[in-house]
Ligand SMILES: Cc1cc2nc3c(=O)[nH]c(=O)nc-3n(C[C@H](O)[C@H](O)[C@H](O)COP(=O)(O)OP(=O)(O)OC[C@H]3O[C@@H](n4cnc5c(N)ncnc54)[C@H](O)[C@@H]3O)c2cc1C
Ligand code: FES
């Protein structure tokens with residue numbers, strides 16, 4: 001086995017181009033389990049932890065939208081400590097990952113590249129319409145997260161590409177994330193749900209995890225809720241949501257799922273649980289919105 | 303491959319390291335430091351917890367080559383020559399050790415907590431130790447030991463910073 005240790009990003013891209021079969025290793029929390037159990041014997045390991053650039057995040061603007069560009073190698077613990085205010089949904093999801101030791105090592109880039117349907121980073125990124133920046137020696141491209149996941153543990157990343165960064169719009173309204181599992185720590189999700197309200201554009205975002213072969217959003221639920229809120233003038237003058245709305249939102253979220261039976265839960269349980277999670281997270285987010293915190297982009301009369 | 307790293311303040315070299323092995327294997331089998339324990343090799347139990355550049359991680363999930371030129375701290379490095387570290391003293395005093403298999407990892411995780419958070423709440427202690435399993439004690443004495451260690455550590459006035467939202 002070869003162990004490649006590029007010192008900078010361009011070297012890493014060269015290495016990946018020359019060894020398309022090389023397995024990148026960032027936090028190692030997925031890769032090392034496979035190595036330890038002989039489930040994977042790559043010819044080449046490509047260590048990404050020496051590339052400073054991957055461990056940085058910065059504020060950017062994409063098409064006029066204030067965003068954060070998160071380097072693929074930023075660990076969960078730093079997403080929680082440093083980005084909890086700008087990206088609350090992602091930070092909430094990060095808090096549910098593994099344990100402190102896992103959060104200190106595991107990265108968003110690794111979560112994406114593994115492309116597990118149960119990856120906890122994915123639902124909040126979907127709810128925020130994040131974009132994934134991929135790069136190779138051929139150049140850089142940025143694709144919407146919806147197009148990144150192509151199948152169970154499969155992604156749109158080419159064999160010579162690496163995940164460079166994730167671009168996530170800064171929150172403009174409440175965001176929530178909820179995860180079902182047998183305990184608080186160290187749990188692969190039975191299912192997860194993320195919701196984000198975007199008052200400045202009267203929009204709603206959603207993300208479902210462990211609910212289908214790939215992480216996905218629930219576009220019909222998003223459109224239904226956004227339209228219902230607009231119609232009742234709820235964005236500018238938020239009042240309690242009628243049960244009919246939260247109920248329908250839950251139904252549409254559950255309908256967007258295509259879950260399976262596995263050791264962690266049945267498809268029937270997952271569908272039911274998603275319905276409940278969707279209603280519950282929406283009511284938390286709505287309470288927060290009604291709580292009158294000034295969310296940017298929308299001046300509200302008291 | 304040859305691996306150079308700093309362990310517990312000392313420069314160390316391991317030879318003939320297989321590229322796919324873990325830092326835990328290097329520590330235990332090549333550097334004569336069997337304090338960090340190997341139980342699950344999949345990040346679930348925390349018995350292999352060590353500091354890597356001062357951050358607690360599962361040594362079983364660090365590729366050996368990733369530790370090149372890094373600073374590793376193991377349970378063997380917690381005590382100074384004469385005295386046990388506050389967490390070690392407290393684990394002994396409170397009877398928080400039964401078979402002892404989980405202890406080295408818990409000590410590193412607890413040491414990190416009390417140096418980051420001067421007066422940890424029970425919820426903070428539970429959260430900090432959520433990645434460390436113990437099959438013997440039922441955790442109550444471990445909780446008591448960490449509370450005691452935190453109190454004593456605060457008494458010395460040498461606790462670290464609390465971090466917080468650094469945005
Ligand atoms: C005990 C335990 C608990 C866990 N709990 C959770 C949990 O609660 N929720 C959850 O979602 N996950 C969990 N995981 C899985 C894992 O921690 C996450 O998927 C994590 O985000 C992986 O990141 P990493 O940096 O460790 O990836 P690595 O293991 O280093 O890499 C993962 C994959 O991504 C590739 N890769 C890494 N970085 C890049 C890059 N920049 N470009 C291209 N490819 C790349 C690697 O080749 C590999 O295929 C857990 C794992 C363990 C061991
Ligand atoms: S041996 Fe590393 S976490 Fe169990």
Ligand code: FES
Pocket residue numbers: 398399400401402403404405435436437438439
């Ligand atoms: S004392 Fe035996 S596992 Fe903790």
